[in-house]
Amino acid sequence: MSTADQMPSDVQFEITQRPDFGLLSVQLADGQQIFAEPAAMASMTPNAHMKAGMKGGFKKTLGRMLGGESLIINTFTAQQGAAEVTFAPGTPGDVLHYHLDQNTLLLQRGAFLAYTDGVELTGKWQGAKGFFSGEGLVLLKASGAGDIFFNSYGAILEVDVTDEFIVDTSYIVAFEDTLDYRVTILEGMKVSSKIKSFFFGGEGLVCKFSGQGKIWIQTRAVNPFLSWIYPFRPTKNNN
Amino acid sequence: MQHEIQARPAATVLKVDLEQGESLTCEVGAMIAMSSGMTVETTSRQKGGKGGLMKGLKRMFSGENFFLNHFTAQNPDQSIYLGPTLMGDVIYHPLDNATLIVQGASWLASDPGIEVDASWQGFGKALFSGESMFWVKCSGTGDLFLNSFGAIYEVDVDGQYTVDSGHIVAFEETLQFKIGKAGKSLIGSFLGGEGLVCKFEGQGKLYCQSHNPPSFGKLLGPQLRPR
Numbered sequence: 001m002s003t004a005d006q007m008p009s010d011v012q013f014e015i016t017q018r019p020d021f022g023l024l025s026v027q028l029a030d031g032q033q034i035f036a037e038p039a040a041m042a043s044m045t046p047n048a049h050m051k052a053g054m055k056g057g058f059k060k061t062l063g064r065m066l067g068g069e070s071l072i073i074n075t076f077t078a079q080q081g082a083a084e085v086t087f088a089p090g091t092p093g094d095v096l097h098y099h100l101d102q103n104t105l106l107l108q109r110g111a112f113l114a115y116t117d118g119v120e121l122t123g124k125w126q127g128a129k130g131f132f133s134g135e136g137l138v139l140l141k142a143s144g145a146g147d148i149f150f151n152s153y154g155a156i157l158e159v160d161v162t163d164e165f166i167v168d169t170s171y172i173v174a175f176e177d178t179l180d181y182r183v184t185i186l187e188g189m190k191v192s193s194k195i196k197s198f199f200f201g202g203e204g205l206v207c208k209f210s211g212q213g214k215i216w217i218q219t220r221a222v223n224p225f226l227s228w229i230y231p232f233r234p235t236k237n238n239n
Numbered sequence: 240m241q242h243e244i245q246a247r248p249a250a251t252v253l254k255v256d257l258e259q260g261e262s263l264t265c266e267v268g269a270m271i272a273m274s275s276g277m278t279v280e281t282t283s284r285q286k287g288g289k290g291g292l293m294k295g296l297k298r299m300f301s302g303e304n305f306f307l308n309h310f311t312a313q314n315p316d317q318s319i320y321l322g323p324t325l326m327g328d329v330i331y332h333p334l335d336n337a338t339l340i341v342q343g344a345s346w347l348a349s350d351p352g353i354e355v356d357a358s359w360q361g362f363g364k365a366l367f368s369g370e371s372m373f374w375v376k377c378s379g380t381g382d383l384f385l386n387s388f389g390a391i392y393e394v395d396v397d398g399q400y401t402v403d404s405g406h407i408v409a410f411e412e413t414l415q416f417k418i419g420k421a422g423k424s425l426i427g428s429f430l431g432g433e434g435l436v437c438k439f440e441g442q443g444k445l446y447c448q449s450h451n452p453p454s455f456g457k458l459l460g461p462q463l464r465p466r
Contacts, residue, residue, distance in 0.1 A: 020249045092326070093250065155246035157272075157320065164275035171271045171322075186279050208275065217272050217320070219245075219252040224268055224324040232460030 007099040009147050011116050015095050019155035022095035024087045024113065028078035036114040038072050040087045048083035051075045073121075087114050089151030096156055096174075096216060098148050104177040107140040111150045111173050118146030141177075150174050154220030164210045170221035176213035184208050240350065240382055248328040248390050253321045253347065257312035264355065265348040267306040269321040276314030282307050284357035284375075305343065305357040305373070321348055323386035325452065330385050332446075338378040338412035341385060344452065345408045350381025362404075362418060362437075376412075385409055389450030400439045405451030411443035 011034060012027040026034050028048065041050065052074050076085045089095060090110075098105055100119055115121060122141050142148045152173045159165060161179060169183060186206055209215060240263070241256040252271065255263055267281065284305045310319055323329070332339060334353055340361065349355060359376035377383055385391075387408050394400060396414055410416070416439050439445060 019246050154250035154322070154326075155252065157245070157252065159272070165272065166275050166277075167272040168270060215272075219250045219271065219320075219322045220324075220326065221271075228324050229456060229459055229463070230466065232456035233463045233466040234461055236465040 005097055007097065009097065009099055010118070011147055013097065013147075013149075015097065015149075019094040021092055022089065022151060024095050024149055026085050026087070026114070028076070028083045028085065030078050030081050033075055033077045034085065034114055034116055035073050035075050035119075036085075036087055037112055038074055040089065040113055041074065041076070042086045042088040044076070044085040045083045047078050047081045048085050049077050049079050051077070087149070089113055091151070091153040091222070093152040093154050093218065093220070094156040095149055095151045098150070098174070100142060100145055100148060102143075102145055104141060104143040105148065105174055106177055107142060107150055107174045108172045109140065111152065112140055112142070113149040113151045115142065115148040116146040118144050119148055120144045121148075150216070152216070152218035152220075153222055154218045157217045157219065159215045159217060161209050161211065161213055161215055164208065165215065166206045166208050167215060167217055168221070169205050169207050170223045171217050171219075172207055173216040173218050175209065175215040179209045179211045179213040179215070181207050181209045242331065242382065242384070244329050244331065249326045251322070251327065251329040251386070253329045253384055255319050255321070255348070257310075257317045257319065259312050259315045259317075262309055262311040262351045263319065263348055264351055264353075265308050265310060265319075265321055266346060267308050269323065269347055270308065270310070271320040271322050273310070273319040274312075274314075274317040276317050277310050277312055277319065280309045280311075282309065284355065305375070307355065309351070321384070323347060323388075325388040325455075327387040327389050327448065327450070328391045330387075330391050330446065332383050332385060332409070334377065334380055334383050336380050338376060339383065339409050340412060341375050341377055341409040342407050343373040343375055345385050345387060345446075345448070346375050346377065347384040347386045349377060349383045350379075352381035353377050353379040353383055361416070378412075385446065387446075387448035387450075388452045388455065389448050392447050392449065394445040394447060395443075396439050396445050397442050398440070400445065401436050402439065402445065402447055403451065404435050404437055405453050406447045406449075407437060408446035408448050410439065410445040413441060414443035414445065415440045 011032065014025045015022055016025070017023045023042070028034060038052070052072050095113060112121065120143050150173060156173060175181070183205060240261055243254045245252050245254060257263060284307065329347060340359065343357070346355065356376040357373060359374045362374065385408055391408060416437050418435055419438050420435065
C-alpha cells in the first residue's frame with residue numbers, strides 16, 4: 001500500500017509498507033533540503049548530506065524540547081545531484097503526509113518525523129488544558145507552508161470532525177488547529193457514578209474536540225503497553 | 240449495532256456504530272475514541288467469585304479484579320473505536336444462546352445480552368494464578384469481539400488437540416479439556432520450553448493466537464530496571 005492522500009506536495013515522496021511498518025522515501029532535487037527528527041534516517045544515497053544542529057534559534061529549540069522532541073533537528077541536503085533519503089519512525093506504525101498552506105497543525109509528542117522548507121515547528125504550551133494528562137502538556141505546533149510527515153504507533157485513523165468528538169489523550173497523533181479542544185473527564189463518569197469511574201475506568205482522561213477539522217488517531221498507544229509490561233519487571237532486592 | 244474491523248491484522252481496531260439507547264460492554268482501557276453523545280459506567284467482576292464495587296476497591300491493586308465499561312449511546316448515530324494493548328488482531332464471534340470460554344486478556348467487547356462471568360475456574364485456580372491469566376465465560380446471545388497478540392488462527396477440533404496455555408484465545412464450551420504437560424515427563428516438558436498445555440477433546444471451535452503474551456513479557460521484563 002502506498003500513500004493515498006490527495007494533498008499537493010513540495011517534495012516528491014513515497015510512503016510504503018503501510019500501516020504496520022510505514023516507511024517514507026523522499027526524492028530530493030539537487031540543492032533541495034528536508035529536516036528530520038534525529039535517528040529517523042534509515043538509509044540514503046551518496047548525494048544526500050546530513051548536518052545535525054539546532055534549528056530556528058534557541059527559543060524554538062527549547063519549545064520543541066518541551067514538546068518531547070529532541071533539541072537537534074537533522075538537515076538533509078542533496079548535493080551534486082538528486083538524492084533519496086528514507087526515514088522510519090521509532091515505533092512500528094504508520095506514516096502520513098500533510099501539506100500546510102499557511103495553516104496550523106498540532107502534533108502529539110513523538111509524532112513528528114520530517115518536514116520541508118517553509119514549515120516552522122515549535123512547542124506549544126498548553127497551560128492548564130493539558131495539566132492532568134501527563135502527556136499532551138505541550139504539543140508541537142507546525143505552521144507555515146510546506147510538507148510535514150508524522151508517524152504513529154499502530155495504524156492511523158483519520159476522523160473528520162463536524163461537531164464534537166472524544167479521543168483518549170494517549171491516542172492523539174495530530175489535529176488541525178481549527179478545532180477547539182480541552183482535556184476533560186468523560187461526561188457520564190461524573191454524572192452517573194461520580195468519581196469511581198474516573199479511577200476504575202482507565203479511560204478517565206480524554207480530549208474533547210469541537211468545531212470543524214481533521215483528527216488523526218493511532219490504534220495503539222505506548223502507555224498502555226508500558227503498563228502491560230510493568231508486572232514482568234524484576235522486583236528490587238531489599239537485602 | 241454495526242461494526243467494522245480495520246487495519247488488520249497487526250494494528251487492528253474495532254469500530255462499532257450504536258443507535259440511540261444501544262449499549263456496548265468493553266474491556267477497561269480499550270476505548271480509543273468515540274462520539275460525544277455517549278455515557279460510560281464502570282462495574283467490576285471479581286476474578287474467581289462475585290464481587291461488588293467496594294470489594295473491587297480493596298482489590299484494586301492486587302490484580303484480582305476485572306473491570307468492565309458500559310458505553311451507552313444517548314444520541315442517534317454514535318460510534319466508538321476500540322483497540323487492544325498489544326499488536327494483534329480482532330475477530331467477531333456472535334453468540335446465539337451459546338457459551339464461549341475466553342482468555343481474560345482476549346475479551347475486548349460484547350453486547351449487553353452476553354453475560355461476562357470472570358469467576359469461571361474450569362482450569363483450576365492454582366495453575367494460572369500468576370501472570371494475570373484468567374478466564375471469562377461469555378454466554379448468551381449477541382455480538383462478541385475478541386483480540387489477540389499476533390494473528391488469530393481458528394481450529395475446528397474434532398477429536399483431540401493440544402495447545403500451549405498462552406496461545407489460547409477462546410474455545411467453545413462443547414469442548415472437553417484437561418491440563419497436562421507437552422512431553423512425557425514434567426522435566427522434559429519444561430526443558431523443551433513448553434510449560435503446561437491444554438488438551439482439548441470432542442467437537443468445537445478453538446481460537447489460537449500466534450504469539451504468547453507471558454512469553455513476550457518474560458523476554459522483555461528482565462531487561463528492565465527493577466520496580
